[in-house]
Amino acid sequence: MRVTEAHDLTAPGHPRRKRFLRVALPDGVTYRTADHLTVLPANAPDLVTRAAAALGADPDTVLDIRPTRPRGDAIAVDRPLTVRELLTHHVELQERPTAGQLAALAAADPCPPERAALATLTDDPRTLVEILEDHPALRGALDWPALLDLLTPLRPRHYSISSSPAVDPGHVDLMVSLLQAPARSGRGVYRGTGSGHLMTLQPGDTVYARVQPCPEAFRIDATASTPVVMVAAGTGLAPFRGAVADRAAALAAGAELAPAVCYFGCDAPDADFLHAEELRAAEAAGAVLLRPAFSETPEGEVRFVQHRIAAEAEEVWALLGAGARVHVCGDGSRMAPGVREAFRTLFRKHTPDADETTAERWLDGLIADGRYTEDVYAAG
Numbered sequence: 001m002r003v004t005e006a007h008d009l010t011a012p013g014h015p016r017r018k019r020f021l022r023v024a025l026p027d028g029v030t031y032r033t034a035d036h037l038t039v040l041p042a043n044a045p046d047l048v049t050r051a052a053a054a055l056g057a058d059p060d061t062v063l064d065i066r067p068t069r070p071r072g073d074a075i076a077v078d079r080p081l082t083v084r085e086l087l088t089h090h091v092e093l094q095e096r097p098t099a100g101q102l103a104a105l106a107a108a109d110p111c112p113p114e115r116a117a118l119a120t121l122t123d124d125p126r127t128l129v130e131i132l133e134d135h136p137a138l139r140g141a142l143d144w145p146a147l148l149d150l151l152t153p154l155r156p157r158h159y160s161i162s163s164s165p166a167v168d169p170g171h172v173d174l175m176v177s178l179l180q181a182p183a184r185s186g187r188g189v190y191r192g193t194g195s196g197h198l199m200t201l202q203p204g205d206t207v208y209a210r211v212q213p214c215p216e217a218f219r220i221d222a223t224a225s226t227p228v229v230m231v232a233a234g235t236g237l238a239p240f241r242g243a244v245a246d247r248a249a250a251l252a253a254g255a256e257l258a259p260a261v262c263y264f265g266c267d268a269p270d271a272d273f274l275h276a277e278e279l280r281a282a283e284a285a286g287a288v289l290l291r292p293a294f295s296e297t298p299e300g301e302v303r304f305v306q307h308r309i310a311a312e313a314e315e316v317w318a319l320l321g322a323g324a325r326v327h328v329c330g331d332g333s334r335m336a337p338g339v340r341e342a343f344r345t346l347f348r349k350h351t352p353d354a355d356e357t358t359a360e361r362w363l364d365g366l367i368a369d370g371r372y373t374e375d376v377y378a379a380g
């Protein structure tokens with residue numbers, strides 16, 4: 001697919017960069033709001049150069065890979081390719097080696113002290129390339145069949161589509177959060193493979209991707225007669241931007257809509273309030289009520305979305321009473337559990353004699369009825 005637009009969504013210098021990408025869909029490819037784009041990334045050129053050096057391989061060497069035995073997770077190539085192409089497009093280079101991979105490296109290392117050191121490694125924070133770099137005797141010690149057994153095929157990454165086909169059926173938009181932090185190995189900076197790749201794309205570039213339908217439960221029906229409560233932090237806003245656009249289009253076509261409230265957590269209004277202008281225009285048109293929470297500039301007790309839900313307990317409870325469906329999207333490790341806790345607290349506050357167990361059962365009931373759905377993920 002061809003990238004047609006790319007720009008940062010965060011203010012210049014913001015430490016957690018987020019980027020907008022618009023991608024043209026090939027003829028005949030369609031999508032629905034909240035679907036995902038599954039992207040096959042490419043490893044960064046400097047990492048590929050490092051990996052080739054650590055393997056003792058010339059990047060321009062041409063390999064003709066033919067499977068000798070059936071293997072479900074084999075690297076899928078059907079033509080001769082250079083070492084550079086193999087390392088760029090076909091294998092993971094930043095994963096930490098498994099116990100099996102470490103054992104294979106130890107067995108192949110001709111240097112006894114290095115072999116002994118490799119054999120004792122457990123739960124090591126270094127990536128495969130870093131371990132190869134730290135054991136120079138491995139350079140050239142593995143032949144290509146052994147290396148191909150060792151390297152894992154590149155995994156596609158999923159990104160929520162942030163646009164609506166009601167606005168433009170021929171393009172999909174993404175909001176991508178760059179995973180970048182001091183490396184756990186203590187060596188330099190770790191930059192995520194998929195998010196790092198998408199950050200480098202410019203208009204005119206090609207991205208290998210396909211549209212993947214989301215589970216039906218994640219879809220938000222713009223014209224439903226019951227209210228909707230959307231809860232997101234950071235790029236978790238993606239499917240809700242599409243849902244708000246659907247509602248704006250339905251309003252413009254004369255539909256009468258049930259209320260929609262969007263809780264959105266970010267750092268600061270002028271730093272990373274993603275698509276703020278567009279969303280404020282949609283709010284002015286009556287398509288959504290925006291409820292941001294700013295973690296760097298908290299208002300009273302409200303730092304995260306769950307705090308704002310707690311602060312607006314009466315309104316949220318009334319929406320639930322009117323049959324509201326709740327959708328939560330984004331960070332699954334910290335935000336989603338916090339939001340669940342906020343809803344359980346809401347129930348306890350409004351239900352005499354309710355304890356933690358009955359609150360838990362109430363939330364489980366909402367989930368079982370499809371009235372509380374989470375499209376969440378934990379990276380890092």
Ligand SMILES: Cc1cc2nc3c(=O)[nH]c(=O)nc-3n(C[C@H](O)[C@H](O)[C@H](O)COP(=O)(O)OP(=O)(O)OC[C@H]3O[C@@H](n4cnc5c(N)ncnc54)[C@H](O)[C@@H]3O)c2cc1C
Pocket residue numbers: 036094157158159160161175176177178179180181182183184185190191192193194195196235236238376377379380
């Ligand atoms: C359904 C779905 C929808 C999604 N939608 C979006 C979206 O709209 N926008 C978005 O930005 N993301 C989205 N994601 C997340 C996205 O798919 C990727 O997981 C994310 O971009 C990180 O992938 P990466 O390839 O950059 O990181 P990877 O290269 O895969 O790195 C992740 C790995 O690195 C490790 N790691 C993390 N930090 C460090 C460190 N400091 N040092 C060493 N290792 C480290 C982690 O433990 C993890 O194993 C979605 C995920 C799912 C499942």
Ligand SMILES: NC(=O)c1ccc[n+]([C@@H]2O[C@H](COP(=O)([O-])OP(=O)(O)OC[C@H]3O[C@@H](n4cnc5c(N)ncnc54)[C@H](OP(=O)(O)O)[C@@H]3O)[C@@H](O)[C@H]2O)c1
Pocket residue numbers: 016160177178233234235236237238265266267294295296304305306329330331332334335336338375376377378379
């Ligand atoms: N469908 C999906 O599965 C999906 C879709 C999109 C994104 N994602 C994933 O979701 C994650 C979101 O990352 P991001 O980089 O976009 O967001 P982010 O910028 O890291 O965080 C957004 C906001 O959430 C706040 N936050 C921190 N801890 C919180 C907590 N315990 N509860 C509630 N809010 C909290 C942050 O505050 P602080 O500044 O204080 O940290 C910040 O204001 C990523 O892992 C991304 O890959 C998944």
